[in-house]
Amino acid sequence: MTTSSADEPLVRASFLVAFECYDPRMHTDTKKSLSPLVLALFAGAFALVALLAFRGWIAHGADIFLSLAQAGISWCF
Secondary structure, three states: OOOOOOOHHHHHHHHHHHHHHOOOOOOOOOOOOOOHHHHHHHHHHHHHHHHHHHHHHHHHHHHHHHHHHHHOOHHHO
């Protein structure tokens, strides 16, 4: 994109306004990502909880379904 000579003062004025608003003391670190080790620990903990929940459902699924059927809410699930 090229600017014509008529747009040049507008571009220069916009740059000066933006440059005056810049505060050079603002040097915050914007990198806020999790480290791979922390991410792996969270994923492992989630997988363990999901595995235990699935194992519990396999072991007690019929009992859970019958108790829900007696309460009349088994068709909600």
